[in-house]
Amino acid sequence: MEEISHHDEIKHSIYKACSNSGCLTNKEYHGKDWRADVFAVYDNRKYAFEIQISKQSLNRTLERQAKYIRDGIIGCWFFEKEPGRYQEERLDLPLFKVSESNGEILVSLKEREKLPLNKFINSFIRNEIKFCNKLITTKKQIVEISFIRMDCWKCGAENHIYFASKGFYSACNAVINKDEMLWSSDRKEYMPEIIESVHKYIKTDKGKHLKLGRIEERYSNTVGHSYVSFGCAKCNSIFGDFYVHEAIMESYYGDGIIDKIRCEIEMNIDLNINLPHWCHPNNGFFCE
Ligand SMILES: [Zn+2]
Ligand SMILES: [Zn+2]
CATH class of the missing domain: 3.40.1350.10 (Trna Endonuclease; Chain: A, domain 1)
Structure with missing residues (x-):
């Protein structure tokens, strides 16, 4: 044959x-x-x-x-x-x-x-499947939120902070990254929709072991101005962005992550970049 x-x-x-x-x-x-x-x-x-x-x-x-x-x-x-x-x-x-x-x-x-x-x-x-010149973010975002322990530098109380998976998705599953800087208030972690999801979780039986302070503007002596920050759940001291960033970086290499959740969140974002592609959206709405 x-x-x-x-x-x-x-x-x-x-x-x-x-x-x-x-x-x-x-x-x-x-x-x-x-x-x-x-x-x-x-x-x-x-x-x-x-x-x-x-x-x-x-x-x-x-x-x-x-x-x-x-x-x-x-x-x-x-x-x-x-x-x-x-x-x-x-x-x-x-x-x-x-x-x-x-x-x-x-x-x-x-x-x-x-x-x-x-x-x-x-x-x-x-x-x-249609050709689109731009990638555009979709409303429904899948976000992975990882929690790490960060005890208060001032009062020593056990605390936690979190970080979100990078970037935002288009309906055709491409990731659009946004430049983020230290000491900026528009970090993904501080978006109201993310904060809300985290708060919902820490009220559940599974999430109640996490101790999270408020996310709010606090004055930093280090940089000499106020910025949106994590802080201590007990004494409300600022957790400086530099230390938060460092702790997050360390968790990339080790096993500092003590809890992780995956949420589907409706988010108010509207990012787009020029990237010609054959678009196959999961929700029926092409990028353009
Ligand atoms: Zn404290
Ligand atoms: Zn697309």
């Missing part, structure tokens, strides 16, 4: 995924001067799906893509190894990395998400 090549195996999976999604589907379909691995028509839109196991340069790919564009076809490329010069995602070239895990073919939307091939094709032809 002839051995089925890896290329043909994936091609067949694409073919099946297309027909299961309700497309009119053809394998090895010939056009004027091109041949698509899988050609599919859905809702009057024409798609050419190409699987690329061997290397193919970005220029060569764009050359072949130009023919599809000329003929009004959406060429969609699956690469096992992305072309060297391909870095930024682009509208004129839907190109995705494929990999295999436990016999299942997965399609990567960069670091954001891996979708089973079936699901990807089904979403792609239904325009549930």
Whole structure:
């Protein structure tokens, strides 16, 4: 029996995924001067799906893509190894990395998400994956909050502080980072929605072992002005940002974290950055 090549195996999976999604589907379909691995028509839109196991340069790919564009076809490329010069995602070239895990073919939307091939094709032809130029934060944020012990430098009372996982998510699961500085009041930890979630938690049976002072403006002799800070639950002394920062850094390397929670929080944030991407939101709302 002839051995089925890896290329043909994936091609067949694409073919099946297309027909299961309700497309009119053809394998090895010939056009004027091109041949698509899988050609599919859905809702009057024409798609050419190409699987690329061997290397193919970005220029060569764009050359072949130009023919599809000329003929009004959406060429969609699956690469096992992305072309060297391909870095930024682009509208004129839907190109995705494929990999295999436990016999299942997965399609990567960069670091954001891996979708089973079936699901990807089904979403792609239904325009549930759309090209957006900007990444925008979504309202619902997953935040991990870690608690560490920090006893009061003044009265010695047992205290705790916390820090939140960095960055904010877009609906398509990309992380948008925000520059944060010491002694600034707009740290993620001080956002009212985060404080509220922490307070809710420390009122539960599981969280009641934590001792947290208020988060408020306190005057610091060290820097000579007031800033929003952690402080002692007993004597309300300021926990200076420098020491807080140091304690957090130390916990990255050791096991100083004594408790950790993961919350889904509705947050009032509106960050965006220019990052062209194929957007597949988890809530139906594209980045733009
Ligand atoms: Zn104290
Ligand atoms: Zn997006």
